[in-house]
Ligand code: SF4
């Protein structure tokens with residue numbers, strides 16, 4: 635697979651698929667130009683958002699990577715697989731369980747490639763002393 639190939643976006647987890655990095659903020663869904671990310675949430679007892687639903691309509695995704703770029707929590711990357719053909723449109727709905735992907739060196743490198751180079755802190759010029 636060519637370096638930089640962009641397949642379907644996937645939800646990253648570190649230890650367990652039940653503990654996704656995603657915090658259910660919906661920024662990725664707002665960034666998606668074709669509205670194929672569907673998110674439902676509720677407030678947990680600690681008032682934090684809990685992700686009830688995170689689906690991507692794979693049939694409508696244009697693989698632009700804007701959702702990955704927009705996610706402030708490094709919770710999305712893009713997969714390498716390209717064979718998405720199925721027999722019905724319903725099967726093109728990827729649920730959060732199907733989208734869960736373990737963070738690996740490769741998946742993080744793919745994410746970082748989409749995010750682009752990290753901003754370096756500005757170097758301060760030393761103060762000029764008069765005279
Ligand atoms: S932007 Fe990231 S953290 Fe927010 S809902 Fe999307 S995947 Fe989850």
Ligand code: SF4
Nearest residue numbers: 666695696698699701
């Ligand atoms: S890759 Fe683009 S089209 Fe596909 S879900 Fe992300 S923002 Fe939407």
